[in-house]
Amino acid sequence: MRGKIEANVLTEAEQILRGMDIGVAPPGKLSLMQGQTVRVTVGFSYRGTALSFSLRGAIGNKGVTFDEIAYATKAISIPASAGFLPYTSYVDISTAAITPQANLDMYAKLTGLPGADLFTPYYMDVLDVLGAPEFKDFTITDYSKV
């Protein structure tokens, strides 16, 4: 068990270092370096008149309220439809303003609707923002004849 966890940590670290683009579905966790950008993709179905509104995605800490640390918005326009049609959209959120920390939360909402804003569920502990790469204790620890 411990070996498996260590392997996962190593794989994750390797992906971070290599800058690989890894997509994660909730409630999975995404780890990335501070300053990198997270693309948050949302899905929804809609029926009704043609509508223009905004998508807002946010990263932060959910307590009694959601403390947004970083967010991004995007304008969306969809045509009228009598039946439900599926849509996807996304916002790109920079983590430059996020102090490195683990277990960040995430949510998205639609604003500018005819009625109240529409919220996704809150996704808890889905993001770790790591600090800049840093080495220490770099020394020769041993030398031997081979």
Add this chain to the structure above:
Amino acid sequence: MMEKMESAPIAGPKPIGKLAEIAVGAYTDIISIVAPSSAKYGDVVSITVQVKNLASYAIYVAATGRYDGVDIAFSPDYASVGAGAPYSFTASFTMPNKNIKLEAWSFYWAETLWYQDDYEYVNIALAAAPQPEFASFGITDYSKL
């Protein structure tokens, strides 16, 4: 008594209200207006006006229409219709953002003029647009760019 048509018309009647000369006759009968009882704003509304030839011989028949001050052009422009036979004229328009009264007139051709003959109307109600409705709104994926 109207004589049989001697010369064919070159076009259908102009929209009602713009005719220079209108006479009242009894040679055609609008036997139906097929139209939806309601339509949503922006919908394309298709209508059919069925006109019957009441004469005992073939005559040229045409139809015109109007709603909310807008003239409707039917297809075909006119038709030769046999004695006692019905004929369908079709048209379509975009539903305005209000209830409308759709009016239709039938015409027959005699000698060199179109004569307005019968009149019918139907009401088309503005259907309420569906309220905007969302479903299944959620984050599906997050990835590092």
